[in-house]
Amino acid sequence: MTTLIKSSNEIKKVLAVSERPLGFIPTMGALHAGHISLIKAAREECKTVVVSNFVNPLQFGPDEDFKKYPRDPEKDYKICQEQKVDYVFAPSEDEIYPDDQSKKNIISLPLELSETLCGKSRIGHFEGVAIVIKKLFDIIKPDYAYFGEKDLQQLYIIRWLVKEYNLPIFVRACPIVRETSGLAFSSRNKHLSNEGKAVASNLYKALKAARANIKIGIFTVSKSMLESLIYLSRFPEIKVEYFEARNKVNFAKTDDNAKSGFYFFIAAKTNGVRLIDNIEV
Numbered sequence: 001m002t003t004l005i006k007s008s009n010e011i012k013k014v015l016a017v018s019e020r021p022l023g024f025i026p027t028m029g030a031l032h033a034g035h036i037s038l039i040k041a042a043r044e045e046c047k048t049v050v051v052s053n054f055v056n057p058l059q060f061g062p063d064e065d066f067k068k069y070p071r072d073p074e075k076d077y078k079i080c081q082e083q084k085v086d087y088v089f090a091p092s093e094d095e096i097y098p099d100d101q102s103k104k105n106i107i108s109l110p111l112e113l114s115e116t117l118c119g120k121s122r123i124g125h126f127e128g129v130a131i132v133i134k135k136l137f138d139i140i141k142p143d144y145a146y147f148g149e150k151d152l153q154q155l156y157i158i159r160w161l162v163k164e165y166n167l168p169i170f171v172r173a174c175p176i177v178r179e180t181s182g183l184a185f186s187s188r189n190k191h192l193s194n195e196g197k198a199v200a201s202n203l204y205k206a207l208k209a210a211r212a213n214i215k216i217g218i219f220t221v222s223k224s225m226l227e228s229l230i231y232l233s234r235f236p237e238i239k240v241e242y243f244e245a246r247n248k249v250n251f252a253k254t255d256d257n258a259k260s261g262f263y264f265f266i267a268a269k270t271n272g273v274r275l276i277d278n279i280e281v
């Protein structure tokens with residue numbers, strides 16, 4: 001049975017007497033195959049599984065898509081039922097941010113994590129993610145928390161948060177789930193038509209080509225990225241925001257002669273929908 005709970009006091013009460021280990025999947029709803037893979041991973045190793053569904057206003061900039069972000073709580077609840085989730089926590093905004101002051105609290109993140117890649121254009125985004133996750137972790141007190149590798153920069157920030165606050169939580173990273181075209185599942189794909197999705201699948205093609213060019217051994221990191229950018233320039237619907245390489249260990253810019261130990265990251269708007277993706281090299 002899947003129980004829907006909206007109050008943080010109530011979920012705290014039920015979880016205090018729930019069986020451990022407790023697995024937690026924080027989401028903003030609009031659940032897709034990527035989320036389902038996280039739920040399945042939690043179901044495999046945890047006795048109790050909690051999914052939160054909260055579109056966090058703090059992680060959207062004033063010109064971003066908070067209002068337009070896809071919402072379908074009934075469908076989300078059904079998916080959770082099918083996946084045998086024990087509790088869906090769907091708090092109101094007041095429950096998480098009881099007053100204006102609580103929206104102003106800030107967690108200072110390391111700049112190499114928060115002001116690079118998506119952090120460059122999405123000012124305050126990762127601070128907003130860090131705050132809501134800290135609050136949700138405080139409420140749910142999970143043993144394991146599950147995040148998708150599509151939002152890899154976010155994952156690095158969550159790992160930092162857990163370390164910084166000495167939280168007794170294992171962070172589990174789950175691989176990106178892709179459509180057959182290679183397009184990574186994302187809630188924002190709902191804003192794309194079938195043609196838009198087909199065009200967007202070129203982002204993954206560009207990432208794969210960049211990796212292949214490194215593996216063949218003739219191209220530097222920057223030349224591989226340039227080749228992929230040239231490929232993407234054939235598609236007028238795609239506006240690349242960044243294509244970058246960052247080291248696996250410390251997220252620093254990758255040495256131009258590196259052959260492994262890093263990720264290529266891309267962010268682009270396709271028909272006005274902002275998408276991100278990455279690939280390990």
Ligand code: PAF
Pocket residue numbers: 026027028054056059129132133151154
């Ligand atoms: O990845 C997301 O959906 C969100 O950033 C998260 C982790 C649920 C925080 O609001």
